[in-house]
Amino acid sequence: MTRSVVADAGRIVVKVGSALVTNDGRGLDHARLARWAEEIAALSRLGKEVVLVSSGAIAEGVKRLGWSKRPHALNELQAAAAVGQMGLVEAYERGFKAHGLQTAQVLLTHADLANRERYLNARTTLRTLLGFKVIPIINENDTVTTDEIKVGDNDTLGALVANLIEADVLVILTDQRGLYTADPRKHPDARFVDEAVAGDPSLEAMAGGAGTGIGTGGMLTKILAAKRAARSGAHTVIASGREDKVLERLAAGEAIGSQLLAKKEPLAARRQWLADHLQVRGSLVLDAGAVRALSVQGKSLLPIGVVEVRGEFRRGEVVGCIDSNGQDIARGLVNYGSEEARRILRKPSSEIAAILGYQDEPELIHRDNLALL
Known part of the structure; x- marks a missing residue:
């Protein structure tokens, strides 16, 4: 130096x-x-x-x-x-x-x-x-x-x-x-x-x-x-x-x-603001495919890639995205509350409306609202 x-x-x-x-x-x-x-x-x-x-x-x-x-x-x-x-x-x-x-x-x-x-x-x-x-x-x-x-x-x-x-x-x-x-x-x-x-x-x-x-x-x-x-x-x-x-x-x-x-x-x-959240309302546990889609391919998070919803949160709050080992992957603004997220996890986006009776967004978290850690 x-x-x-x-x-x-x-x-x-x-x-x-x-x-x-x-x-x-x-x-x-x-x-x-x-x-x-x-x-x-x-x-x-x-x-x-x-x-x-x-x-x-x-x-x-x-x-x-x-x-x-x-x-x-x-x-x-x-x-x-x-x-x-x-x-x-x-x-x-x-x-x-x-x-x-x-x-x-x-x-x-x-x-x-x-x-x-x-x-x-x-x-x-x-x-x-x-x-x-x-x-x-x-x-x-x-x-x-x-x-x-x-x-x-x-x-x-x-x-x-x-x-x-x-x-x-x-x-x-x-x-x-x-x-x-x-x-x-x-x-x-x-x-x-x-x-x-x-x-x-x-x-x-x-x-x-x-x-x-x-x-x-x-x-x-x-x-x-x-x-x-x-x-x-x-x-x-x-x-x-x-x-x-x-x-x-x-x-x-x-x-x-x-x-x-x-x-x-x-x-x-x-994204900087999202990444700076020291506490989050809840977390989404992702499968390996979703982890790769976020961290390597820069894609949005879809319900089908989520295996578990932890905590309670509302639409628009910041949640953590973690892998199966509990490793932090990202943070983002979620499009659905925890109750809705549990109902649509592991499901393709095309089934959201049929399950919930409505569809706000096809993604759980859009890539523009995601910050990788």
Whole structure:
């Protein structure tokens, strides 16, 4: 790797982890937050548009509420997030103001990204803010999310935001140098990965679990985030936030950390939105012929290729398409609800009207409404 992809990027999503904005989980480290504001301001002066995804709200809330440790109960985590978000945004606002930059707080949930209208609204808002040279500071809206509907970690959120605004690069800053072939703390012979292709299955095998008890994301979440960001053509850089002026040096082209390149053509915006669904209403189990028709031939999904319908869903909702081994194949907008789908599975499309008494579409999912995974 001779040149960082950040150098030529016009639009960048920067994700900063908990370990880089807190005092070992004991509230915010204001000096570090000021540092990130300074570095992002330097990128802004270069003409780059930057969106910041920052952790730290819950840790700050725990400190402000006088708790000795991070709670486990959902309602207490939500309370900590609500209290801590005030301090996080206040600190960032102060830091960016010192460099003449305005900031905006944007709290997102999975529902904002799963609903087509809200997805487009969020996209428009972020693009408008960037057009006004405002730095959006994004976090998951932990105050209202539950385990069933949450994005789960800010690495994934960073990738979703990269797709949302069609960023050129996702920079994930962590307390590790980057990606190794194995955990270097346990395997001294582990080799550093300076460059690879995002989505390469071997990368997931290399990744271990979370390195600290402060945040929720380990190296695996970063690998998967890079894979997700690559769907919209965004490259990913995983680098140490302990490096001096890391963002400015990356912008200057210096090779720092692990660079995971997006090789595939970006998905069309509609398919990208479909692929970004972290939760789906149900799933359709496909036979081998249907899997081949979707993944190799690019065809629509017909009822005859479905062997099982799982879950409950309505017409127009997003469902998963899986093979007999449970492997994700695609996601798409279904033309029939689960009850109707069960009645017409394994049947040719010519029999839909006779079975249901009507026919909306000959396909269960049209190819234009399918996103391969």
